[in-house]
Amino acid sequence: MNEERRLIYHYLRHDKKFPHVWCPGCGNGIVLGSLIRTVHALGLSKDEVVLVSGIGCAGRLPVYVDFNTLHTTHGRALTFATGIKLAKPHLKVIVIMGDGDATAIGGNHLIHAARRNVDLTAIIVNNNIYGMTGGQSSPTTPHGLRASTSPYGHAEHAFDIARLVEAAGASLVARGTIYHVNLLDKLFQRAMEKVGFAVVEVISHCPTHFGKLNFLGDAVESMRWMAEHAVAVERAKKMRPEELQGKFRIGVLVDRDMPDYQSEYEKVRKRAMEGVPYRIDPQEISKMLESHQIY
Amino acid sequence: MGGEEERRPKLIQGNEACAEGAIAAGCRFYAGYPITPSSEIAEVLSYRLPAVGGTFIQMEDEIASLGAVIGASLAGVKAMTATSGPGFSLMQEHIGFACMAEVPCVIVNVMRGGPSTGLPTSPSQGDVQQARWGTHGDHPIIALTPWSVRECFELTVRAFNLSEKYRTPVILLMDEVVGHMRENVVLPDPSSLEIFDRVKPSVPPEWYIPYEDTSFGVPPMAPFGEGYRYHVTGLTHDVRGFPTLREDEIEPFMARLFRKIWSHLDDIQTWDTFQMEDADICIVAYGSVARAAKRAVLEAREKGKKVGLVRLITIWPFCRRAIEEALKGCKVFLVPEMNMGQISREVKRVVRGRGEVLTVSKALGRLLTPNEILEPILEESR
Structure with a gap:
């Protein structure tokens, strides 16, 4: 407890920015706690951490922490983060977004940041709804459920964020929940240590809107639902498909080594600085074309 | 280079x-x-x-x-x-x-x-x-x-x-x-070239107030990662960069945002004049249209018309003083533009009935010709 208190004092802007804006039972505080513990565990200095967010409930997270913090526009956090990272590669740039922020208005930036494999840590807090604006449906609202703009049941189908960013080219893809906090600490650590675009989807909840509209009970009840439905990836491997029906996997889903954008661009800089025209060996050309994967 | x-x-x-x-x-x-x-x-x-x-x-x-x-x-x-x-x-x-x-x-x-x-x-x-x-x-x-x-x-x-x-x-x-x-x-x-780089804070990080008012109106700016940890947001914020809803914080912020530009118009605004010394007709133009306008001035002069050109280089904030100065000698203004009259409304706003403002507004996807600019001048003085 003393250690916890020391961390709070060290990392939070306790003298200015509290009380916070989040509702009772919100998962964002759990995500924030996990984030701080991870930065601490990795021994990162506060000066080298840049925390970037978009708009929404999760977007309010950076203001409370004593890092270099940037609260951008709705959906565009990854674009600002890309600029920061490319301009000052030694900085540890962490981006925090909500599901609407990252996959609706920011969906294009999400897939392109993944495709470029920019060395960023992207945390997507998925509570299946737009919380701040009053419970409207998001790209992760499950089909058939209610939202304040889907009063007759949601007609659309949800994104699987993890598969989306995996297909787009992210180096590391993980999923955790606000219930499995120890795991979340580990996933954040893996993501921050990874060179390349690393995404952690955090399954969260919104008792105020999503929970209320869909009779999911209070925060405790929806966290119990997470405990009952999450299956660790290691265990899921040993389970039959019918056993996995209705469950979701948590843990590191994808971890692959690919050159990140910064190291690729460094090659470009080197060629440009040498001033030698870029010529490709004809045999290399066919190899490059073949490596362009189309299924 | x-x-x-x-x-x-x-x-x-x-x-x-x-x-x-x-x-x-x-x-x-x-x-x-x-x-x-x-x-x-x-x-x-x-x-x-x-x-x-x-x-x-x-x-x-x-x-x-x-x-x-x-x-x-x-x-x-x-x-x-x-x-x-x-x-x-x-x-x-x-x-x-x-x-x-x-x-x-x-x-x-x-x-x-x-x-x-x-x-x-x-x-x-x-x-x-x-x-x-x-x-x-x-x-x-x-x-x-x-x-x-x-x-x-x-x-x-x-x-x-x-x-x-x-x-x-x-x-x-x-x-x-x-x-x-x-x-x-x-x-x-x-x-x-004279190159200006942003002013960085000269105080230690614990004294740094990122959006503090200064006599110049522009607070020093610390880059991320150099020890000055602060918050940047698109929300209306207080001097520390933190979101605010307080009137007593919103008002000075908005005032400074405007003051830092409006109180330095001498530095920001530039325009050029051509044959304005004795002109009684003033063409106000900018960009490529000003090239055709300059030609129109020369041709008008050949025809004995005292036409001059005010070429706007800073277009925003609008160079009110350029028009005010032209008003000392000119009672007719002509604003040729490759649009339907976007800067002519600014000129009208400044002239306020103290002169006539003519327009050549053509959004045709081509450059205006000197003749098109000259035409209303010749008609006006006919």
């Missing part, structure tokens, strides 16, 4: 001159999205920036481009993007963010015919009012309009200097003619 090679006259485009101006001004980050007629700026910088240790990135759209530019600038690197009409529309939200968070950056808009996809390869001056009012909310803005290839270079440098000095986005409003026109120019020696 540098060396004898660079000092020789070169036949280059306005877009190329703009890219070279950016390098000379110290721009080391460019993010953009391809769009005609501005694409050459990106092409030249994709070649030039990595060679000087900078970064070029082609983003997924114009919104992302300006986002990345603002991010790079917050990290302490001078940054720019370039676009045209539709891309400029997409950038409006982030122009507002840069105004609000006071992030220096340069946005080049090589104007083409609009609205919408409009006339992609044709000239226009249709984005003049959008440059002023395109983003939502009240904000001052600086915009510059070059009329020649050499001035594309010079005003790009100036755009960076103003953006660094006043911590504001600066818009370089070129038009397709200026962007694609080739002229034989000797670019200025980079070492002869």
Whole structure:
């Protein structure tokens, strides 16, 4: 407890920015706690951490922490983060977004940041709804459920964020929940240590809107639902498909080594600085074309 | 840059001159999205920036481009993007963010015919009012309009200097003619240029108040990662950068945002005059149209008409004093524009009935001719 208190004092802007804006039972505080513990565990200095967010409930997270913090526009956090990272590669740039922020208005930036494999840590807090604006449906609202703009049941189908960013080219893809906090600490650590675009989807909840509209009970009840439905990836491997029906996997889903954008661009800089025209060996050309994967 | 090679006259485009101006001004980050007629700026910088240790990135759209530019600038690197009409529309939200968070950056808009996809390869001056009012909310803005290839270079440098000095986005409003026109120019020696870099805090981090008012009106700016940890937001904020709803914090913030520009108009506003000394008819023009207007002045003079030209270089904030000075001798103003009359309304606002304001407003996707400008002058004095 003393250690916890020391961390709070060290990392939070306790003298200015509290009380916070989040509702009772919100998962964002759990995500924030996990984030701080991870930065601490990795021994990162506060000066080298840049925390970037978009708009929404999760977007309010950076203001409370004593890092270099940037609260951008709705959906565009990854674009600002890309600029920061490319301009000052030694900085540890962490981006925090909500599901609407990252996959609706920011969906294009999400897939392109993944495709470029920019060395960023992207945390997507998925509570299946737009919380701040009053419970409207998001790209992760499950089909058939209610939202304040889907009063007759949601007609659309949800994104699987993890598969989306995996297909787009992210180096590391993980999923955790606000219930499995120890795991979340580990996933954040893996993501921050990874060179390349690393995404952690955090399954969260919104008792105020999503929970209320869909009779999911209070925060405790929806966290119990997470405990009952999450299956660790290691265990899921040993389970039959019918056993996995209705469950979701948590843990590191994808971890692959690919050159990140910064190291690729460094090659470009080197060629440009040498001033030698870029010529490709004809045999290399066919190899490059073949490596362009189309299924 | 540098060396004898660079000092020789070169036949280059306005877009190329703009890219070279950016390098000379110290721009080391460019993010953009391809769009005609501005694409050459990106092409030249994709070649030039990595060679000087900078970064070029082609983003997924114009919104992302300006986002990345603002991010790079917050990290302490001078940054720019370039676009045209539709891309400029997409950038409006982030122009507002840069105004609000006071992030220096340069946005080049090589104007083409609009609205919408409009006339992609044709000239226009249709984005003049959008440059002023395109983003939502009240904000001052600086915009510059070059009329020649050499001035594309010079005003790009100036755009960076103003953006660094006043911590504001600066818009370089070129038009397709200026962007694609080739002229034989000797670019200025980079070492002869006056380059302004943003003022960094001189106090230790624990004393730093990121949005504190100063007598100049522009607070020093700390780059991310150098020990000055602070919050940057598009929300209306207090002097520490934290969101606020308090009237006593909102009011001084908004006042300073305007004061930092309005109290330095002497430094920001520039215009040029041609044969205005004895003129009784004043043409007010900018960009490529000013070239035709200059020709019209010469032809009118040949016909014995005392016509002069006020060429706006700073287009925003609008050079009220240029018009006031012209009013001392002129009772007739003519505003030729490649739009339906966007700057003529500013001229009318200043003239306020003290003279007559004629317009030549043509949004036809082509340059105005000297004759088209001359016609109303000859009719007026008939």
